[in-house]
Amino acid sequence: MPYFTEHFGNASSKGHPYGWAAAAAVESARQQVALLIGASAREIIFTSGATEANNLAIKGAAAFYRDRGNHIVTCVTEHPAVLDCCSSLESVGYRVSRVGVDRQGRIDLDELRDVVEDGTILVSVMVANNEIGTIQPMREIAALAREHGALMHCDAAQAAGKIPLDIDELGADLISISAHKMYGPKGKGALFVRARNPRVRLQAQIEGGGQERGLRSGTLDVPGIVGLGAACALARSEMEEEGARTTELRDYLHEGLAQRLQDVHLNGHPEHRLPGCLNLRLGDVDGSQLLVGLRDHVALSSGSACASGTSEPSHVLRAIGVTDVEAFASVRLGLGRFTTRQDVDTVIERVVEEFERLEKFATT
Ligand SMILES: *Cc1c(COP(=O)(O)O)cnc(C)c1O
Numbered sequence: 467m468p469y470f471t472e473h474f475g476n477a478s479s480k481g482h483p484y485g486w487a488a489a490a491a492v493e494s495a496r497q498q499v500a501l502l503i504g505a506s507a508r509e510i511i512f513t514s515g516a517t518e519a520n521n522l523a524i525k526g527a528a529a530f531y532r533d534r535g536n537h538i539v540t541c542v543t544e545h546p547a548v549l550d551c552c553s554s555l556e557s558v559g560y561r562v563s564r565v566g567v568d569r570q571g572r573i574d575l576d577e578l579r580d581v582v583e584d585g586t587i588l589v590s591v592m593v594a595n596n597e598i599g600t601i602q603p604m605r606e607i608a609a610l611a612r613e614h615g616a617l618m619h620c621d622a623a624q625a626a627g628k629i630p631l632d633i634d635e636l637g638a639d640l641i642s643i644s645a646h647k648m649y650g651p652k653g654k655g656a657l658f659v660r661a662r663n664p665r666v667r668l669q670a671q672i673e674g675g676g677q678e679r680g681l682r683s684g685t686l687d688v689p690g691i692v693g694l695g696a697a698c699a700l701a702r703s704e705m706e707e708e709g710a711r712t713t714e715l716r717d718y719l720h721e722g723l724a725q726r727l728q729d730v731h732l733n734g735h736p737e738h739r740l741p742g743c744l745n746l747r748l749g750d751v752d753g754s755q756l757l758v759g760l761r762d763h764v765a766l767s768s769g770s771a772c773a774s775g776t777s778e779p780s781h782v783l784r785a786i787g788v789t790d791v792e793a794f795a796s797v798r799l800g801l802g803r804f805t806t807r808q809d810v811d812t813v814i815e816r817v818v819e820e821f822e823r824l825e826k827f828a829t830t
Pocket of ligand 1: 514515516517518545547592594595596621622623624643644645646647653654655
């Protein structure tokens, strides 16, 4: 709060104490973000979120290393912020390989091995999926990239603050983070840019005053950055306990629904999955109708990007081999720091009630 009102200085103003106070707050937040992923503070670039971080990482690396090759590798289940960047590079002459996944959403390592080549500039694969929560085998992916001299980018918007992440264990050269996915302010994020072994260079995508080592110009959003730093510090100290608690609640919810309803299937990986993510296929119910029936009590989303039944089924569910009908019968249940066991009991009751009401509808 004080950074919205009392400490109103511009972090780039070097000539007076107002600027110094803002700059000190920004540097302390930079340290907090770095600590969450085992990086050093100078490797953190503040952005407006993971979308911008992904744009900077992918387009910035593609442009800077254009003389090394023109090939980008990604995965079919990535977030649109990655897939659309790759498509846009394709339209200006880059080649893009989109590697498939298995039925649990894990990347096909054999296919990856086949496509990564010496002309590959960048391999971009998310740590954990936003719809089904599947966690990718990052170490294996990074090793393959490194073998061919390609950089490794991970979209960690979902994983950061939820599961332990370490830049060296991941083998990542670039990591995107979003503040609001870990209870920080919306519209804030960061990109980790490896400084050593190798030193990663990028072409800036937003030019101007040269803030953030020239990689992201524009006056820094001091309150947002302070908020992101605080969110990282909290996530780091509570991760272990929260992760265990959320996982237990998630499994309790899954079991509760599976016991009361027929035909409950998990979309995603049973083990390599985010603590708070439960994407379920509920018989052949119409997911969008289920959500409409629940919306006054339970804040839910469908497995697809858009909750409306008229939209296309989710590209993630399609990629793991779910049929369109099954995709429309899928709902994504998200649990987090403020979810209680009582909440889960309420959700089980409400979902079962609504499910049975819809079933009766369908058969009469
Ligand atoms: C939310 C999300 C993004 C976009 O992040 P913003 O900070 O909202 O721009 C990108 N990738 C994944 C995996 C996400 O979950």
